[in-house]
Amino acid sequence: MQTISFKWRISQIFGDNTYTEDIDEKDKISTLEFDKTGDYIAVGDNNGRVILFQSDNIKNQSSSESDISDREIDIEESENGSEKEKEIEDEFIKKKKKQRLKYKFYTEFQSHEASxxxxxxxxxxxxxxKIQWIKRRSQSHLLLTTNxxxxxxxxxxxxxxRSFDNINSKKEQKNLNSENNFHFPKMEVTQVEKKSTxxxxxxDAHVYNINSISLSCDDETFISSDDLRINLWNLERxxxxxxxxxxxxxxIKQLSEVITCSQFHPSECSEFIYSTSKGIINYADLRQGSKCNESVRRFQDVKNLEKETxxxxxVSNITDIKFSxxxxxxxxRDFTxxxxxxxxxxxxxxxxxxFHDFSHNRFNELYESDYIxxxxxxxxxxxxxxxxxGSYEDYYYIFDWKKNKGMLVDCSKTTTVYSEFYDANSEPNNENGFFENSENNNKLSYNSEKINLRKKILDLSFNPNNSFLAVAATNILYLFTGDEYKNQQSEKQNQNEILM
Structure with missing residues (x-):
């Protein structure tokens, strides 16, 4: 069969990509989110700041330069291939380079202060x-942020x-009768300011810490959840x-689970889901009652009902949920x-x-250090x-869930990244290697002694309209472009097999 690999290309890097152990906790990225158009990215950090980035696709905006030079981006991976394969690769790169998105800094503001x-x-x-974009109704941008x-x-x-330009000088006023010396003033834009209000x-509606917010599809209401309660808000009140x-x-001593996350349905403004620390997903409908504690459908894997340890x-605690x-x-998503x-x-x-095969041997360490x-x-x-x-060591997973295939991508590479899909249900064959490809299933295995638990990708966001991915790796924002790339050599082999 024809092999299809996913071709990821680092487009831009925002932040110092030189990792050190002494990264300030305040500079770490805590959340990021694309808006519905994909033209803007909002990034929040542990210091309460929100930074916005703007795409160069927006009209009447100057293009920005990437933090990585084109020379670095367009390095060829197939050095040992034939000249024809290199020509095909060059054509592919030139074609995709024209379509590649670029983002630039838009504005920054302090959203929350420590209190x-x-x-x-x-x-x-x-x-x-959490950050939530609200659909634009005017030239201004609206977004919700929460601590x-x-x-x-x-x-x-x-x-x-705006200011007037080409104003007549005093010397020119002496000869105003001359048409060449008289200039009509023109109003021109001299500066663009961005104001955040x-x-x-x-x-004053949550007793416990807020863990998530979610906007409804009508852009009029949103929900916010903490450990024990979910509240419904109207944007105007x-x-x-x-x-x-x-x-x-x-x-309170009978408490057995807490709420971990919640989200509205993407097209039904009365339906929402919320997850709990027991690994249960609850599906509720506001049309069935104002209180949704009991009138819910529960999604739970029957295999996890019996907890051995x-x-x-x-590790069965659900940390995030998303509607398709x-x-x-x-x-x-849970820990493993x-x-x-x-x-x-x-x-x-x-x-x-x-994933996280290494964790089974390090549960005690993970628990004592709170990494679990x-x-x-x-x-x-x-x-x-x-x-x-996301995962540890600045790696993230991508799964083709219908074909049951997956792959692991390294954020630390600054050149083209090729990664073959592997069988997601197969077990790694090499237990001693650290992120080494297994010969049979191409799955990447771990060495538990070499994993750096401080380097991790907690959040990532996919552009809703393009094959473009934003990844938050500790204090660095990586922007990837990705395409399905057909292996030309495999395609030739398949054609020869058909002819034979």
């Missing part, structure tokens, strides 16, 4: 937990400062929220697996992809064909 809650005697971190305790609505306005603060889920028991219960773009499937669920099948997932509680995010491609999530 102290005197009633609870608790320090509130300024870390940005542990408050949600803010921000409005970013672009203001053009906090228009609303949605606060910041003084009142409606509680729609409350799992807090009468006796204490660590099995911890079509709304029929759900993607869930990524699962795809069908809304019509509650007892088991359609596909399950396992890392909140890895997951995401879909714009067409829903691929599912992706």
């Amino acid at each position: 102290f809650d005197y009633i609870k005697s608790l320090e509130v971190s300024e870390k940005i937990n 542990d305790q408050s949600i803010k609505l921000w409005k970013i306005i672009t203001k053009k400062i 906090n228009t609303k603060i949605y606060g 910041s003084d009142k929220a409606f509680n729609i889920v409350d799992i807090k028991p009468e006796n 204490f660590f099995d219960e911890i 773009p079509c709304g029929r499937y759900i993607l869930s 697996s990524l699962k795809v669920w069908d809304l019509n099948m509650e007892n088991q997932p359609l596909s399950t992809f396992y 509680f890392d909140r890895f995010k997951c995401n879909w491609s714009g067409d829903g064909k691929y599912a992706m999530t």
Whole structure:
């Protein structure tokens, strides 16, 4: 059969890509999100800052230069190949280079500040937990940002400062009767300012730390969730929220699970999902009642009902969930697996992809250092064909979930990255290698002694309209372009086999 590999190309890098152990915790990226058009990227960090990047596809905007030179990007990988293969590769690179997106810095603002809650005697971190873009209704941008305790609505306005040019000088005023010396003043744009304004603060509705927010498809309401409750907000009203889920028991000692994430359906504004620390996904509909505690459908893998050890219960904690773009499937992520669920099948997932093989030998260390509680995010491609999530050592996974194939991509490379899909259900054959290709299934294996747990990719976001991926690797933002690339040599072999 014809082999198809996924060709990833690093387009840009924002941040210092020289990794050091002394990275300031405040500079680490905590969340990122594309807007619905794919023309803007919002990045939040642990210091409460939000940085926006703009695509060069927007009209009347000057193009920006990449942080990586074209010479670095276009390095040929097939040095040992034939001249004809190199010519095909050059044509492919030139064609894709014209279509490649470029992003540039747009603006930056301080969204949240560190504070102290005197009633609870608790320090509130300024870390940005989640960002949500709101569909544009005017020339300004609207987005929601949240830390542990408050949600803010921000409005970013672009203001053009104009001034008169070609004003007649005093020397020219002596001969104003001459047509050559008289100039009509022209109004020209001399400066463009971007102003960020906090228009609303949605606060005092959560007792526990907010873990996620999600905007409905009508862009009028959104939900916010903490460990025990989910609230429904209207964008126009910041003084009142409606509680729609409350799992807090009468006796707090009987608490057995907490809410970890929530999301609205992409096309039904009354339906939403939320996950719990028990590995359960709850599907609720607001049309069935104002309280959605009981009127829910529960998705749980029957294989995980029997927890053998204490660590099995911890790693089954769902850290993120996402609806597919079509709304029929759900993607869930826990510490050791990524699962795809069908809304019509509650007892088991359609596909399950396992990783972090090294963790089974290091559970004690992971627990003592709190790395076992890392909140890895997951995401879909714009067409829903691929599912992706982050890992340690600045690697991330991409899965073709319908074909049950997967691959692992290295963010540290600054040249073209070729990665073959491997059988996602196969086991690695080489237990002593560190990210080495297995000969049979091309799966990458781990050496538990060499894994650097401080280097990790917690969040990534896929452009909804292009094959373009934004990856947050600690304090660095990587932007990738990717295409399915057919191996020309394999295609020739297949044609010869058919002729024979």
